[in-house]
Amino acid sequence: MAPGKVLGAMLGLALGLLIGGPLAVVLLVLAGLLVGHQVDELNLLPSGTAEPEKNGKPVDTRSPQELAAQDHFARHLCALFIEVARADGDVVRDEVRVVREYFEQRLKYGPEALGLVRRYLKEHLARPPSLEHAAGACRDELPASERMLLLDALYGLALVDGHLHRAEQDTLRRVSQGLGLSEEEFRSVTARHFGDGQVHYARLGLTPEASDADVKRAFRQLAATHHPDRVANLGKGAVEQASRRFQEIREAYEEILRLRGK
Numbered sequence: 001m002a003p004g005k006v007l008g009a010m011l012g013l014a015l016g017l018l019i020g021g022p023l024a025v026v027l028l029v030l031a032g033l034l035v036g037h038q039v040d041e042l043n044l045l046p047s048g049t050a051e052p053e054k055n056g057k058p059v060d061t062r063s064p065q066e067l068a069a070q071d072h073f074a075r076h077l078c079a080l081f082i083e084v085a086r087a088d089g090d091v092v093r094d095e096v097r098v099v100r101e102y103f104e105q106r107l108k109y110g111p112e113a114l115g116l117v118r119r120y121l122k123e124h125l126a127r128p129p130s131l132e133h134a135a136g137a138c139r140d141e142l143p144a145s146e147r148m149l150l151l152d153a154l155y156g157l158a159l160v161d162g163h164l165h166r167a168e169q170d171t172l173r174r175v176s177q178g179l180g181l182s183e184e185e186f187r188s189v190t191a192r193h194f195g196d197g198q199v200h201y202a203r204l205g206l207t208p209e210a211s212d213a214d215v216k217r218a219f220r221q222l223a224a225t226h227h228p229d230r231v232a233n234l235g236k237g238a239v240e241q242a243s244r245r246f247q248e249i250r251e252a253y254e255e256i257l258r259l260r261g262k
Helices: 001-021 022-043 064-085 092-105 111-126 131-141 142-159 166-178 184-193 198-205 210-227 227-236 236-259
Strands: none
Touching: 064 092, 064 111, 064 131, 064 142, 064 166, 092 111, 092 142, 111 236, 131 142, 131 166, 142 166, 142 184, 166 184, 184 236, 198 236, 210 236
16 A cells, blocks of 8 residues: 555554544554555655666667767767877877766766767777867867867876976867967966976076077086086085085076976
8 A cells, every 4th residue: 555545544544543433543644645645646646856777777868960079079089088198109098097087077978978988989999089180079079178188188187207307298279279278378277287497497598488499508517617616616515505506506407307398
């Protein structure tokens, strides 16, 4: 018996016993059953907010156009992740984990959509995609703020091994350009992971726009000028001061190389 009917019958029985008389008991139990039946019927009415289901599983009610748009976006997004992941060599397990977490946590992809992501990753590994084409497709789908967040996620992927190689840096710059981000926006994302490096360039008398050759030339000139051996005849104090300056120059140079993936 349905729970509403059971509860109604019990309440009717209790009231009938309080009133007394077999007729009152019977009538009130029948009344309780009737009211309980109506309650059960109301509870069986479908909720207007319930998600449609099939075989106990939620049914995706999006239109074919919406599903095709997600498919298109996922394909090109996977292409960007793959190109960054293999810029420094083979794609490793930790890189695959980062990609999965992005789709699962950031984009809220469910199991079925994640299966689609795995398929596209395998396809792109077997057949390299066009980075510029993929970046352009993502640019058309995302507002500027989301494009910067995507670039930030790609930086996280590149740094999963703790180092940013020059090939990865070059790939990230190409992605940034393909996404339509400005140089300033590219640097702001880079600065989130490394700092802007301004102080290091300043110690070499340079700006971040300096070429690799300019950086190497400035370091060599300054290192030769401030090498402690050049002031050895001036006493201990001069040697210590030159040593500190020489160390600053060397650290600045090494940090710039790290920023540039050298």
